[in-house]
Amino acid sequence: MNINGHGLRDHVNLIVPLWVLIAAVWVLRMILEMADAPHGLLRIVSVTGATAFSVLIGVMLMHVRRFGSYANVVIISFLLSAWGQFLICIAIAFTALTGRETIYAQMRFAGHAHTAAQHIAGQLTFGIGSGTIMGTLMGCFFLWMLRRLPADAAPSVKS
Numbered sequence: 001m002n003i004n005g006h007g008l009r010d011h012v013n014l015i016v017p018l019w020v021l022i023a024a025v026w027v028l029r030m031i032l033e034m035a036d037a038p039h040g041l042l043r044i045v046s047v048t049g050a051t052a053f054s055v056l057i058g059v060m061l062m063h064v065r066r067f068g069s070y071a072n073v074v075i076i077s078f079l080l081s082a083w084g085q086f087l088i089c090i091a092i093a094f095t096a097l098t099g100r101e102t103i104y105a106q107m108r109f110a111g112h113a114h115t116a117a118q119h120i121a122g123q124l125t126f127g128i129g130s131g132t133i134m135g136t137l138m139g140c141f142f143l144w145m146l147r148r149l150p151a152d153a154a155p156s157v158k159s
Contacts, residue, residue, distance in 0.1 A: 003071050011075050014061055018054040019083050025050035026087040030094075033102045042103065048131075051084035055135040056142055063146040073139040074132070081131030088127065089120045 029045045058076040062068055095102045096116030 003068065003075060006068050006072060008075075010067075011072065011079060014065070014067060015054070015058050015076060015079055018058055018080060021057075022047060022050045022054055022080065022084050023087065026084075026091070030091060034100075047084050047088055051080050051131060052135065052138065054080050054084075055139045059139040059142045060146065063143060070140050070143060073143055074136050077135030077139050078128070078132045081135055082128050085123045085127040085131060089123050092116055092119050092123065 025045060026047050029042070029047060032042055032045055055077050058080060059073060062072060062076065091102070093116060094100075
């Protein structure tokens with residue numbers, strides 16, 4: 001796969017720090033969940049929010065490094081969304097295996113899923129799909145805005 005002169009490895013190298021950020025938020029969320037932290041704090045520490053933030057940071061990195069174009073935003077958005085949803089699926093499975101009541105087992109967040117397997121299947125299909133679409137829309141709009149900046153206002157870094 002080669003999109004605008006960049007292969008999958010180039011895309012992965014660009015977003016590895018963002019994967020670490022999403023994983024760190026996931027770990028923090030699990031720790032806070034196990035420590036029975038207040039719900040207000042739990043709402044702030046969100047894997048989905050960290051994924052959306054990571055898409056914006058990824059697009060900014062693309063712009064600063066002159067890395068590809070709008071098609072590359074789709075790949076970045078997909079890779080970040082898939083990683084976030086994969087971590088959420090691990091948390092759902094952990095919740096199901098331990099029987100501990102966490103946000104990942106609450107029916108209001110599980111949609112129409114009645115079992116952990118259905119919930120995981122939903123995350124891996126609709127979660128990744130909708131995350132990729134929304135991330136792509138948000139990322140492409142952000143990239144478009146960044147490219148409208150005057151040339152002397154945008155910093156450039158040679159990679």
